[in-house]
Amino acid sequence: MSYQITLQLEDVSGALARVMSCLRKLGLGVVKQSFQHRPEGGRNLVLEVEGPVLDDTQLRTPLEAVKGVAALLKGGRTGEVAPAPAVQPETNTDSAATAEDTRFKNKDSEAGDADIRDRMLIFSLLSRYPNISARLVEIHGSIPEEDRQQRMLELGEGFGKHLYRNLKLKRPIGDLRTAIELVLVPALSPLVQISQYSDGVRVSGYTRNMKHAANKPECCHFIGGTIQGLLDSADDLPAYRAQKAGCLHEDASSCEYQLSPAS
Secondary structure, three states: OEEEEEEEEOOOOOHHHHHHHHHHHOOOEEEEEEEEEOOOOOEEEEEEEEOOOOOHHHHHHHHHOOOOEEEEEEOOOOOOOOOOOOOOOOOOOOOOOOHHHHOOOOHHHHOOOHHHHHHHHHHHHHOOOOOOHHHHHHHHHHOOHHHHHHHHHHHHHHHHHHHHHHOOOOOOOOOHHHHHHHHHHHHHOOOEEEEEEOOEEEEEEEOHHHOOOOOOOHHHHHHHHHHHHHHHOOOOOOOEEEEEEEOHHHOOOOEEEEEEEOO
């Protein structure tokens, strides 16, 4: 079956090739492609594809993880997002919404198989590391408010475990001091201003790579989860538990993460 997918592209080289590769992995073949120029700048990529009719989540998560794709504007069995009015006028202003209104506020963005969903979200952060701020804010906005603290913590743990593999450490990490010096500080310094103190590590601020996320309290839990994931990935290190003791968003001078042996 053939249907149409519309993507808003960023001005990044190689985006089209990466989109085509992603679609092939999803079992979709491209029949026709064209571009729409946006009056405010940039382009939309309009694709006619053949293959299984995937739902919104199955398309949105992998495609928006592709470097150079700003948004999925149209496509999928449910939850289609209307193109921005500047490109194509909306026919029903009461029921249709712009991509900006719905892109990360639709409850369906947290729907689907949990393991697959989380792997996709984590991969989308890893592919942008260290400049993960905008994507982290998008993910934050897609999570129901009552679940954000726990979900950001869980995503941070998964992110930390995958980030550890990218460090390519050349020696075993057998004690906490070495873990802080060779794992936590190198991995987190591109994101936060981190230092060691007697009971753990202290985050006194955020770097430019986290500028959009810095005002989100739940992002401190994401950092805490990342610390936990990094520590858990060091096979030779005894188990430690990372627990947030203070928070920049609660009038403290820093976020402090106590690192204590797991009982």
